[in-house]
Amino acid sequence: MASELETDVQAIDQSLLECSAEETAGKWLQASDLAREVYQHLAHYVPKIYCRGPNPLPQKEDMLAQHVLLGPMEWYLCGEDPAFGFPKLEQANKPSHLCGRVFKVGEPTYSCRDCAVDPTCVLCMECFLGSIHRDHRYRMTTSGGGGFCDCGDTEAWKEGPYCQKHELNTSEIEEEEDPLVHLSEDVIARTYNIFAIMFRYAVEILTWEKESELPADLEMGEKSDTYYCMLFNDEVHTYEQVIYTLQKAVNCTQKEAIGFATTVDRDGRRSVRYGDFQYCDQAKSVIVRSTSRQTKPLKVQVMHSSIVAHQNFGLKLLSWLGSIIGYSDGLRRILCQVGLQEGPDGENSSLVDKLMLNDSKLWKGARSVYHQLFMSSLLMDLKYKKLFAVRFAKNYERLQSDYVTDDHDREFSIADLSVQIFTVPSLARMLITEENLMTIIIKTFMDHLRHRDAQGRFQFERYTALQAFKFRRVQSLILDLKYVLISKPTEWSDELRQKFLQGFDAFLELLKCMQGMDPITRQVGQHIEMEPEWEAAFTLQMKLTHVISMMQDWCALDEKVLIEAYKKCLAVLMQCHGGFTDGEQPITLSICGHSVETIRYCVSQEKVSIHLPVSRLLAGLHVLLSKSEVAYKFPELLPLSELSPPMLIEHPLRCLVLCAQVHAGMWRRNGFSLVNQIYYYHNVKCRREMFDKDIMMLQTGASMMDPNHFLMIVLSRFELYQIFSTPDYGKRFSSEITHKDVVQQNNTLIEEMLYLIIMLVGERFSPGIGQVNATDEIKREIIHQLSIKPMAHSELVKSLPEDENKETGMESVIEAVAHFKKPGLTGRGMYEVKPECAKEFNLYFYHYSRAEQSKAEEAQRKLKRQNKEDTALPPPVLPPFCPLFASLVNILQSDVMLCIMGTILQWAVEHNGYSWSESMLQRVLHLIGMALQEEKQHLENVMEEHVVTFTFSQKISKPGEAPDNSPSILAMLETLQNSPYLEVHKDMIRWILKTFNAIKKIRENSSTSPVAETEGTILEESSRDKDKAERKRKAEIARLRREKIMAQMSEMQRHFIDENKELFQQTLELDASTSVVLDNSPMASDMKLTALGPSQTQVPEQRQFATCILCQEEQEVNGESRAMVLAAFVQRSTVLSKDRSKFIQDPDKYDPLFMHPDLSCGTHTGSCGHIMHAHCWQRYFDSVQAKEQRRQQRLRLHTSYDVENGEFLCPLCECLSNTVIPLLLPPRNIFNRRLNFSDQPNLTQWIRIISQQIQALQFLRKEESTSNTASSKNPENMDQLQLPEGFRPDFHPKNPYSESIKEMLTTFGTAVYKVGLKVHPNEDDPRVPMMCWGSCAYTIQSIERILSDEDKPLFGPLPCRLDDCLRSLTRFASAHWTVTSLSMVQGHFCKLFASLVPNDSLEDPPSILDIDMFHLLVSLVLAFPALQCQDFSGISLGTGDLHLFHLVTMAHIVQILLTSCTEENGMDQENSTTEEELAILALYKTLHQYTGRALKEMSSGWHLWRNLRAGIMPFLKCSALFFHYLNGVPSPPDIQVSGTSHFEHLCNYLSLPINLICLFQENSEIMNLLIESWCHNNEVKRYLEGERDAISYPRESNKLINLPEDYSSLINQASNFSCPKSGGDKSRAPTLCLVCGTLLCSQSYCCQTELEGEDVGACTAHTYSCGSGAGIFLRVRECQVLFLAGKTKGCFYSPPYLDDYGETDQGLRRGNPLHLCKERFKKIQKLWHQHSITEEIGHAQEANQTLVGIDWQHL
């Protein structure tokens, strides 16, 4: 059946391929009814090409479509072969100067903060790099897809609109010529014909809604019964739901289901079943049924295959049109014309209209195809852009409504094109004037918010989920309004004024619906039952904030508009408050002989609302009037007489009182929603159009009122009128009312009211209120923020309000007020306020929160103390008010104010009788200070002959009037100055008195009568003396206290040492173990130290003690006692690997005996160096395990360590560990005692003896295996064997270690085996010892690399933990053979030995090119005792070590010489030829000879010697470390310092001749044989013949990849990266492996793979091959470093990219340019080299538990 179908398809193909494009086009050219002809062609062929089976075959379809369908059109259009026609068109074209590049998802975009007209103007990377903006302040973001490059758009850029590439054509754009002039009449006519037909066809078929019937002119005769079950995307169902449903409904695998779901999500629809109608309909009903339960069902249609075919071709056609118009601007214009031409049905019937109006009905894929076509056609043509904009505006209401009811994201809606149109200033302006766009947008918005209360206000309080969803979508309309307003007009036409004001009217209607919305009433008695919904109202307010500000900005640009807007706003406000005094009984207030009428209203009892946008807009406009001086120029035009100041202030004042009462705790029962609202009211995101404007409104009102009247109303609204209007009320009040809460409440309210007055008089930094400019305002904000604490750039930006362009204006002024301090290796760069700005500090700065205020106060006082100044924080000198607000200062000297001050001071003087607070007093003092500053300013700036009317100083000197005769304010201050309970405020009072005297002096100087001023001065001075004494006394007290604290601290310290004595001693003793040797032995510095061999320096026996960190017991370390262990962590490693493609494929078969020189697949052991008893550790580990099991049963929590894998945290330092290493003394000493070293064999003799022994062993081994079958020993065979002299293979030495140590030897050995090979533990596996030796060698090599890379000396001061770890590891590895089978280790030794000295035990030994010699050395030396222990001929272990070492060294030399590939050059060569050079040249010649002259000729011994020395150094260094730790011989002092290469010192220490070649000469007899055998290996031949590669020496250190300096090039690289699995799709989370540079598609279904039976993400999968479990990645979109270990562990790490302010930008939220910080990158590399990634993850997870829960394996 299947094959039949296939041939069928092929047959069709054949007929299709025979179809000729030229012929068809020719037929069309003759046709009288072209449209009919073309439609017939399509009707016939489209279903033959598209949709022939269940799965699409895009390549084949595309090929056939091009051949049969598009080809004829191209022929027709060109009138000739398109291969010639299109290039001709292209040549004739004058290309556009617009870039227009459409952004891919994740592509970097750039905006210039200096030149972009608004932040939506962006450049692509190419244009940006070629533009002037790369040197400006730019911002970088990653595109979410859609949108295009604005390069070349002169309206988008204030400067530099063209990049270099697009500038070329600018000379021509002056005259706007019609691009059609470049086309011939014929081409125009044909293009028009074919475009019109094709565009109509595409629109018709894409918007076709019938499921099984085609448009009549496409219907064919016979119809097959082939259908698709088409699944559509929605935003309701999750991936998982869809996948699950599909598996059930169409019976597919999970993988297929994932594929379907991915396509549905990407393209918006996907056929999930193909077949006859019934078959598809069945699937449909299953899907609908199983998804309709919880939500609305998934959308599924059963569609006839021919419809799907035509739709697919329709999409293809649109893309084709998009690419065809790329050839010529003329073609583009024709397409635009066709698209916008009105159709037969009149209004809204053009093809473009049709598409737009059907937008929400189309699936995602279709939408994005036609949106792209619009962008590349209509938006690229200057003339049609305008016409399109008009169509868009005309349809605006409908499009937005469609969008609001649709469920797709905005980026998939045509409505999203608004940003492309409205942000073009000329278009926006045109649409406002011609289409009344502002009004349309606002009205559309209002239409969607129909939910109102009785007064017609919005009602968000009880929003349903659906309403909330709709509300979220409607918000995008506000964004449109913002786009329209974002570029402000430079000139106004009457038309624009009129339409703007119409829009303003509509806007006021909107604000009116918000004025007073969501009112609240204080809850008394019971707590509220349900927290009211408040967020929607605030979201609206927040979204509108910038629009409100921009409305004001627009008004400010034109006086006529400003005046009109002011009038309109006032009128609306009066409507809102229409008759606000109605029904209220007016009451009269009076204090100090002043009286005023007001209404009776209590915030604490009646309704109050935070939302007052109309009042606030009016306040803003009023300040603009003041600023632009319109009010003075045309007062007659203003409705000033209509203003009723008490009405203006009423609602803002209520709102401020509400805040005060909330602070006083009076609204506790109203719950958190109110607290949150108050928070946002003051928050930097809202305050500009909320709190700030309320203060302005009060300033406006107060400036028009009698200050006494104003203050009385304020007192009344604060519900404090009684207290201050009744003499002695305070006294009575405190005695009568004992309720503490009420007292406290009133105190807070008084404090709040005083604070409000301070703000009203002191806040003059808004242009229009005070005589300042905008930079003064921002400077002041910054000074006050930095007065709290030094801040990083981003922190500071966050605390400042942003304008609609996301700018704070901070950069331009920051340098004037702050210093920048650069960051170190961690942390961020910080700004600190300049000291000279301290005088501008105002403790009662109105944007401080309570907490900030107290922090700032503390910081400023501390600073003053440090500078040895007094700690007074007097009010700063303020700029003068603008004339409209000038009268505000009179509040300070008004009678009511003086009364309030006097009353509070009185309370403070008689401090016992009243309830008052220090804060209250502090605020009064501040107010007095402000008044004095004001007066001083007035006096200093007074014009001649003018009288200063500000006479505060005189008023406060006057005592109160009869009858109570209270003392003057001044007198009270003098009294308070000496009161002991006001210590903190003394400096301030003194400052006030000083200022007072200064003012007095100025007044007297001007009025010439030097009256008794002395009194005050004396008073001041005497007090100063007294004060000095007081200070001295205090200083003394402070000193004593300090001393006492110090004593306490050292006591505590001693205590700590006592308690942890063992700990301290342990470190001391361990350190001593090496240094003592040096001290005791006379040879220490003079004598040659030798690390190995018969002449090894003998180290006096050392006793070593260690303390268990668990039981704190001290114990000697030796072989007989209980084992002590170090916590250790074993991990696989590829850090040194030279071939990352290699990894252990099948661990069960892997043979680790020989390490390849590429060092792939190593096993690293690390330790934190903490010592425990083995039994203590065991107990600890058991308890951790038990606890973990209990915990996992209870709650399925993860931990940072995996107990099941033997992991635990070091009990002392919490370092991740997975096993323990036993502590041992140098093990060789135990076996090396019995011998005299007199007569030892030389290398040749020794090799012979060993070979004989090996032979004997092999014979015995063979015997054993045969005798097993014969079941008895064959004595005859035994006789045949000639046992070498003194060799006793039946001898088994006694194990020198205690049971406990033996157990630990096995434990650690098994752990290395288990982790290194990832197999189940098996202590008897023959590979256990190999793994132990390998880990020892690998760890030493990795440490040698780190030291060399950092240029550190080999035996310099190594960190304690490394030293301990290497010592224990080496000694362990050398003792491990004692717990394994002797014959097994002997067998290993024989094989290892055979790699250098051929014997029968190893068939096909590896070539010396394929052995890492250091690994070989370690294994040989550590396996050797197993053989040597049976040798009683008198050869010492040391002799064996030495010969083994020499043998391996020589092999390594040959290895180096064979692989050294350095070019000979004559440079730098010294003249004289040394002995070494001659010797090495001779050796090289020998090699040359043995390799059959395949080795390259070399004539320079100098080069060879130099290469050898460089190549062998790492080996020598590793060997020195190895033997040092193995035998415990101290290192020669020369190697302990860095500097020269130490070659000679190393040779001495290792018992090597300086001229290494001497080794060969001394043993030439045997060596020549060996060299010959090495060189004759087949692999060596292949290498020399160039058939394979080999590692050359020295091996270079592995580094992390090179990262680019500029982060954006990484983003760009990542944006070009597409998911390797889902054919060209953009990856959502491109992630870069920093080890090998591979880009991965992380965190995505498409790239999940199965690893050990589990689904894992691309990163986790990659770590398995690249980092054998550990990985270091850079998540490019997030700018975040990711560490992964195993499948379950991971953490994020701070990235090595910083912005200019020394901050990282994790998540790329701020978009400042980022540059590579080399030091930070090195730090990451170091973590990697040190194998600390896993440890780092462990620490991060311990510190932050939320990291544990992250699903790392899916990254």
Ligand SMILES: [Zn+2]
């Ligand atoms: Zn561009």
Ligand SMILES: [Zn+2]
């Ligand atoms: Zn450009």
Ligand SMILES: [Zn+2]
């Ligand atoms: Zn710029």
Ligand SMILES: [Zn+2]
């Ligand atoms: Zn212990």
Ligand SMILES: [Zn+2]
């Ligand atoms: Zn530790």
Ligand SMILES: [Zn+2]
């Ligand atoms: Zn992928």
Ligand SMILES: [Zn+2]
């Ligand atoms: Zn990698």
